[in-house]
Amino acid sequence: MRMARFLPPSALLLAACAAFSGCMSRRPDVILIVIDTLRNDELPWMGADPRFAPNLGRLAHEGVVFPRTYAPSPWTKPSTTTILTGLHPYRHGVNGHDDKLDASVQTIAEVFSAAGYQTAAVVSNPSLYDGGTRQGFEVFREVGRWIEHSTDRVAAQARDVIARASGERPLFLYVHFLDPHDKYVPPAQDRLFLPEGYTPQGPEVLTGDMRHFEGDTPVWKPTSFDFTPTPIPLQPLDLAYMRGLYRGELHAADRHLQAILDSQRIGRGNPLLSVVTADHGEAFYEHGMPRHGWTLHEEVLRVPLLFHGAPLQGRSLDGSRIARSMDILPTILDLVHVKDSEERDGVSLAQPPPEGGSVVQGLTCYHVQKESFIIEDPYKLIIDERFGRNELYDLQADPHETRNLAFSQPARVASMVARQQKIRDDLLSRKFATAKLEGEELRQHEEALKSLGYIK
Ligand SMILES: [Zn+2]
Numbered sequence: 001m002r003m004a005r006f007l008p009p010s011a012l013l014l015a016a017c018a019a020f021s022g023c024m025s026r027r028p029d030v031i032l033i034v035i036d037t038l039r040n041d042e043l044p045w046m047g048a049d050p051r052f053a054p055n056l057g058r059l060a061h062e063g064v065v066f067p068r069t070y071a072p073s074p075w076t077k078p079s080t081t082t083i084l085t086g087l088h089p090y091r092h093g094v095n096g097h098d099d100k101l102d103a104s105v106q107t108i109a110e111v112f113s114a115a116g117y118q119t120a121a122v123v124s125n126p127s128l129y130d131g132g133t134r135q136g137f138e139v140f141r142e143v144g145r146w147i148e149h150s151t152d153r154v155a156a157q158a159r160d161v162i163a164r165a166s167g168e169r170p171l172f173l174y175v176h177f178l179d180p181h182d183k184y185v186p187p188a189q190d191r192l193f194l195p196e197g198y199t200p201q202g203p204e205v206l207t208g209d210m211r212h213f214e215g216d217t218p219v220w221k222p223t224s225f226d227f228t229p230t231p232i233p234l235q236p237l238d239l240a241y242m243r244g245l246y247r248g249e250l251h252a253a254d255r256h257l258q259a260i261l262d263s264q265r266i267g268r269g270n271p272l273l274s275v276v277t278a279d280h281g282e283a284f285y286e287h288g289m290p291r292h293g294w295t296l297h298e299e300v301l302r303v304p305l306l307f308h309g310a311p312l313q314g315r316s317l318d319g320s321r322i323a324r325s326m327d328i329l330p331t332i333l334d335l336v337h338v339k340d341s342e343e344r345d346g347v348s349l350a351q352p353p354p355e356g357g358s359v360v361q362g363l364t365c366y367h368v369q370k371e372s373f374i375i376e377d378p379y380k381l382i383i384d385e386r387f388g389r390n391e392l393y394d395l396q397a398d399p400h401e402t403r404n405l406a407f408s409q410p411a412r413v414a415s416m417v418a419r420q421q422k423i424r425d426d427l428l429s430r431k432f433a434t435a436k437l438e439g440e441e442l443r444q445h446e447e448a449l450k451s452l453g454y455i456k
Pocket residue numbers: 036037075076077181279280
């Protein structure tokens with residue numbers, strides 16, 4: 001026993017398991033971590049500075065990453081609902097601020113619950129406190145009603161959930177970090193990536209208040225049909241300062257994420273499947289706007305996706321294929337051998353891709369925008385349904401979407417528009433009914449949106 005003192009915690013667990021027959025066959029715990037507003041190209045597998053997210057870098061090295069993963073929408077509610085249902089936003093229908101998921105949809109929490117799992121969520125984005133996110137969770141903890149830094153409290157709550165979880169049943173835990181969503185206010189120890197020797201003059205930059213620079217956006221209220229936002233420009237050093245703050249919040253999320261995974265490893269005997277993703281990315285003026293929700297370019301649609309842990313052993317996952325947020329639920333269930341009776345739009349990434357590959361498409365209905373996109377690799381088409389205005393990009397030759405080919409390739413545009421409409425109509429024909437938040441539920445929701453700055 002003296003030897004055991006010098007073993008790392010994982011070895012101790014293995015030793016304990018070996019002495020306890022049946023332990024090694026325990027069903028895996030699953031921890032799904034969604035990091036709000038985290039764009040994919042801030043991560044080491046995309047060539048970013050590995051100091052931004054060292055723990056994610058290590059997890060990626062040991063696990064499987066899908067560097068080309070697309071969210072179906074550039075804002076929280078539709079995208080997160082897709083992650084939790086495996087359904088396209090056209091089908092789950094949660095596309096407006098006051099939409100509510102139909103109770104008949106089987107969420108990932110309900111599937112795990114039916115399979116004998118205990119289910120818990122720790123969520124820190126107030127726009128997810130209703131509308132269907134909590135459907136099926138035995139435990140649903142809300143962390144904060146304001147866009148202050150909350151990652152440390154999310155991690156503390158998640159660790160508490162893990163500590164209190166029963167040893168009798170496996171655990172499915174969904175954790176939603178709000179950071180690096182604006183305002184970008186990292187803790188002092190994570191302010192590592194600011195431009196050296198520069199102190200901004202403006203209070204909005206100092207406090208990471210990126211919403212201020214969106215300009216006079218309608219926020220939540222509907223506006224005229226032809227509304228186009230006019231952002232406030234940021235000079236290069238101020239923009240670099242904002243980006244540094246954003247990276248500081250990523251660094252904090254990375255630190256706390258590791259602490260959550262460690263507490264599972266130390267505290268529970270079950271093997272663990274960890275899944276890390278984001279609901280959408282974040283723009284820094286690449287196509288005119290800061291933040292997210294306004295465009296369908298790569299900076300807001302490309303999200304991280306990584307799988308890590310023992311359930312990957314013996315499985316074949318090809319990270320070079322395109323993945324979509326709606327593939328996350330089928331993949332998780334497949335990896336831990338949990339049966340699902342619902343018809344999902346996504347597919348398991350642990351199975352060979354469907355013939356012809358997966359179609360990637362999505363939309364934003366944020367505020368007044370009515371835009372959609374479709375990808376026929378390497379081409380991506382963004383369709384502005386209000387003005388009949390299209391943007392066509394060759395993502396291989398032009399990954400930053402700087403050259404619009406729509407005028408030079410009208411036949412390709414026409415065929416992609418037709419395909420997008422066909423897919424959309426098919427999904428809409430099988431759409432679930434959606435309810436609207438009403439009464440006290442709506443009042444609470446509007447309070448939450450005010451706290452996020454979505455209602456002025
Ligand atoms: Zn979000």
